[in-house]
Structure formats: C-alpha cells, structure tokens
Amino acid sequence: MSPRDPKRLRLVAGSALQRRVLAATAEEEPSPELRDRMAGALGVSAAAIGAASGAAVAKATVSATKAAAGISTTSALPWITVGVLGLAVAGAIFSAREWKASVRPSPAPAPRMIASAPDFPAAAIEPASPAPVPRPDLPDVPSGGRARMAAAPVDLRGQTSLVDAARDAVSSGAADRALAILRQYQDRYPAGVxxxxxAVLKIEALAELGRGAEARTLAERFVAEYGEGSLTDRVRQVAGLAHP
Amino acid sequence: MVKSAMIAMPEVPVARTAEDNTRLERMFATHHATVWRILRRRGLSRDAAADATQEAFIIAVERLHEVQSGDERSFLIRTALQVARTLGRKSQRWHLEDDMDQRGLEGRNTEQRRSDIELCDLALSKVDPELAEIFVLFELEELSSPEIASLLEIPLGTVASRLRRAREEFRNVFARIERTMHHEEQP
Structure with missing residues (x-):
C-alpha cells in the first residue's frame, strides 16, 4: 500500500455490513473442483495445488486478522440476522411483495425508501413503436420458507436485468428500446433500488434520440434531487449542463 | 515489463521446458485465485470465471519468456482484464446462483458468505465498469495506487480520481440497498 493511498473500505467503511461484504468478497476462492479443473487443463501438478491451498489459508488468515483489527461486524449489526441477510440479499421479502405488486393489474405504490429519482414525464417515454421488452423470468407464486427463498432472486435479478438491458440498448444505439425498458422498470419497481x-439511462436515451430539451429538464431535476456525485457528473455531461 | 497481453488463444498449450513448468506451477499456485476473483467481479459465474482464468494462464504459458520475474501478477491481472473485455458485456452479468433454494442445506457461515458476495457483486454491477475495475484492484485485491497505475498504464492522478469516484458510487448504491433491507426488516 502506498503511503498516500486511502485506507481500504473493508476496514473503514461506514457500515458493518459493508465491511463484512467487502471482506467476504475479497476472500472468495474457487472451489476445489474448479481449482482442480483449471490446474488439470494447464497440466499443473497436485503439488502446486497444495501450495495454492496453503496460500489461500495464509490470505484468509491475514484477512481475518485485519477484520479483527477493525470494528466488529456481525455483532455490530444485530438487526440483520444471517437469515434476514440471506433473504434480503436475495430480495426475498421485498421481492415477494414487489412480485405480487408486479402481477396485480393496478399495483399500489410502494413506500419510498430512498430519495426518488426524477419522475419520468409520460410524454418523454413514448417510443414510436414499442419494441418487445425482455421480461425477467417470474416463477409461480411462492409459499413457505424454502419456496420463498427459491423465488428470492427474482426481484433483484429482475431489477438488475431490466437496468442492464436498458444500458445495453443505450450502448447499442437502440434508444427507443431503452426507453421502453426503463418505463417497464419504473412501472414494475416504483421504489426500485x-x-x-x-434515470441516468433515460437521460442518455433521450439525448441519443435528439430530445435534448427533455433530457435537459430531467437532468436538471436529477441534479436538484441527488446533488453532487459521479452520476450527476455523467448527467451533466450528457445533457450539456454547466458545472457549478 | 510486458506492455500488453494480446488475446490469442492456442488450441493446445505449447510445449514447455521443465523450468517453464515449475514457473507456471508457481504462478498458478500463487495467483490463480486472484485471477479468478477478478474475473468473478466482472460479472462472470464461478464456472465462467474458471474458464476465463484458464484462458489467462494459457496466454501466460505462450508468453512465459516475456514475463519478467516479479511481474507475474501484473501480467496475469492485465491478461485477465483483457480476457474479460473480449468476452463482452453480454456474458458479464451479475450472477445469482441457481441453487439459492439449497442454501438452507449449507452451513450458516457458508450461506452468509455467499450472500455477502452476491450483495457486493450486485452493488459493483451498478458502478461504472471503468471505475469498478479500479475499485476491485484496490479494495479487494489490495493493489497499491502506483501498482494499478502501472498495470493499467494510466497516470497516478487518474487512479486516485477514479478510485474516489468508484468508492462514492459503490457506497451510494450499497447504502440504497442497505436502506431497503433495513426498511423491509421493520414490521
């Protein structure tokens, strides 16, 4: 670590959950089966694999020591039990609610848990001929603990799938399609994470379509709503807003 | 230092001397998990990351004599990043495991760790890819800023500014997810 480098987030991040998540990710290892498969394909000997295991143990030990030097993680976050975390990561609880909302004819607005993104004016999201929009797979209505766990990925998978699809559409110049996907996201996840x-993708799509005035209006709302940040920088650049 | 690692996959690994074999084994033992993790953070599944890791090492085998001693990790990371780029964005999705419903059968710690990793990947998937690359190298693989600057061949100041923005984006996304979790936890 360079003397001028900031401290790693996994040691100084604002929340215990964030520190724990970063530490777990930094320590992820391929399974022995995957490791053996890779080694076998490369003609690497079992002795080397053994050495790899030793290195992994050493890394884990170092990480554990670092974590121990930081603030206690799990114990500092009593409201998140392992079970709740597992469900929450997968979006289990709110996925069930949002999933139900998504299949109701007139979904009730979900509670606003975060600062809302700029509203999307209806006039700004009417593609000339709506293209087919990918829909994340929706399983049967779950019931019971295990079924709910099985359905858990749907919500976050659905959200991330739509946002990724919209991003791909913007990247490939299919701005109309991106707008249709984003409208679907907004309808399905009114309080989406x-x-x-x-909102940024919508502004980019509008700009791509030459609808600069609408992009600018949304960009101004975005800046007012979210303040400074890297997303705001991007919005300013796309919509041609002046930097403060 | 090898400046770049062009992707040119051989059909089969080239013939190696005993010395090459020893060096490759050492490289694999020391760095395979790092390479695999970096590819995982690009959105690849565990299996896909293993395949891509294999590709990175096959390229290393091809160019073993160009890799200076002590530069192995940088070469492999640089190669892994290029392999990931050649795979293209379409194959790089935040990957929810298919066996989520089996989690209850696993140990409590294993289940929690896998959930933690998925949460991190979810947040990372919403960070600008150029920034996420720096974030992963610094925050997760613990490279220093000068190492990253050298590896990516960008100025140190660029590393610092990208890292600052990456941390900001990651924390913002993570905080939103966390608030949602907290909210749902309330009765």
Whole structure:
C-alpha cells in the first residue's frame, strides 16, 4: 500500500455490513473442483495445488486478522440476522411483495425508501413503436420458507436485468428500446433500488434520440434531487449542463 | 515489463521446458485465485470465471519468456482484464446462483458468505465498469495506487480520481440497498 493511498473500505467503511461484504468478497476462492479443473487443463501438478491451498489459508488468515483489527461486524449489526441477510440479499421479502405488486393489474405504490429519482414525464417515454421488452423470468407464486427463498432472486435479478438491458440498448444505439425498458422498470419497481441509474439511462436515451430539451429538464431535476456525485457528473455531461 | 497481453488463444498449450513448468506451477499456485476473483467481479459465474482464468494462464504459458520475474501478477491481472473485455458485456452479468433454494442445506457461515458476495457483486454491477475495475484492484485485491497505475498504464492522478469516484458510487448504491433491507426488516 502506498503511503498516500486511502485506507481500504473493508476496514473503514461506514457500515458493518459493508465491511463484512467487502471482506467476504475479497476472500472468495474457487472451489476445489474448479481449482482442480483449471490446474488439470494447464497440466499443473497436485503439488502446486497444495501450495495454492496453503496460500489461500495464509490470505484468509491475514484477512481475518485485519477484520479483527477493525470494528466488529456481525455483532455490530444485530438487526440483520444471517437469515434476514440471506433473504434480503436475495430480495426475498421485498421481492415477494414487489412480485405480487408486479402481477396485480393496478399495483399500489410502494413506500419510498430512498430519495426518488426524477419522475419520468409520460410524454418523454413514448417510443414510436414499442419494441418487445425482455421480461425477467417470474416463477409461480411462492409459499413457505424454502419456496420463498427459491423465488428470492427474482426481484433483484429482475431489477438488475431490466437496468442492464436498458444500458445495453443505450450502448447499442437502440434508444427507443431503452426507453421502453426503463418505463417497464419504473412501472414494475416504483421504489426500485436502481432508480437513479435508470434515470441516468433515460437521460442518455433521450439525448441519443435528439430530445435534448427533455433530457435537459430531467437532468436538471436529477441534479436538484441527488446533488453532487459521479452520476450527476455523467448527467451533466450528457445533457450539456454547466458545472457549478 | 510486458506492455500488453494480446488475446490469442492456442488450441493446445505449447510445449514447455521443465523450468517453464515449475514457473507456471508457481504462478498458478500463487495467483490463480486472484485471477479468478477478478474475473468473478466482472460479472462472470464461478464456472465462467474458471474458464476465463484458464484462458489467462494459457496466454501466460505462450508468453512465459516475456514475463519478467516479479511481474507475474501484473501480467496475469492485465491478461485477465483483457480476457474479460473480449468476452463482452453480454456474458458479464451479475450472477445469482441457481441453487439459492439449497442454501438452507449449507452451513450458516457458508450461506452468509455467499450472500455477502452476491450483495457486493450486485452493488459493483451498478458502478461504472471503468471505475469498478479500479475499485476491485484496490479494495479487494489490495493493489497499491502506483501498482494499478502501472498495470493499467494510466497516470497516478487518474487512479486516485477514479478510485474516489468508484468508492462514492459503490457506497451510494450499497447504502440504497442497505436502506431497503433495513426498511423491509421493520414490521
């Protein structure tokens, strides 16, 4: 570590959950089966694999020591039990609710848990001929603990799938399609976790379509709503807003 | 230092001397998990990351004599990043495991760790890819800023500014996810 480098987030991040998540990710290892498969394909001997295991143990030990030097993680976050975390990561609880909302004819607005993204004016999201929009797979209505766990990925998978699809559409110049996907995201997840990202993509799509005035209006709302940040920088650049 | 690692996959690994074999084994033992993790953070599944890791090492085999001693990790990371780019964005999705419903059968710690990793990947998937690359190298693989600057061949100041923005984006996304979780936890 360079003397001028900031401290790693996994040691100084604002929340215990964030520190724990970063530490777990930094320590992820391929399974022995995957490791053996890779080694076998490369003609690497079993002795080397053994050495790899030793290195992994050493890394884990170092990481554990670092974590121990930081603030206690799990114990500092009593409201998140392992079960709740597992469900929450997968979006289990709110996925069930949002999934139900998504299949109701007139979904009730979900509670706003985060600062809302700029509203999307209806006039700004009417593609000339709506293209087919990919829909994340929706399973049967779950019931019971295990079934709910099985359905858990749907919500976050659905959200991330739509946002990724919109991003791909923008990247490939299919701005109309991107707008249709983003409208679907907004309808399905009115309080979605990735509303700011969706708003940025909408501004990019509008700009791509030459609808500069609408892009600018949304960009101004975005800046007012979210303040400074890297997403705001991007919005300013796309919509041609002046930097403060 | 090898400046770049062009992707040119051989059909089969080239013939190696005993010395080459020893060096490759050492490289694999020391760095395969790092390479695999970096590819995982690009949105690849565990299996796909293993395949891509294999590709990175096959390229390393081809160019073993160009890799200076002590530069192995940089070469492999640089190669892994290029392999990931050649795979294209379409194959790089935040990957929810297919066996989520089996989690209850696993140990509590294993289940929690896998959930933690998925949460991190979810947040990372919403960070600008150029920034996420720096974030992963610094925050997760613990490279220093000068190492990253050298590896990516960009100025140190660019590394610092991208890292700052990456941390900001990651924390913002993560905080939103966390608030949602907290909200749902309330009765």
């Amino acid at each position: 990735f509303r700011p990202e969706a």
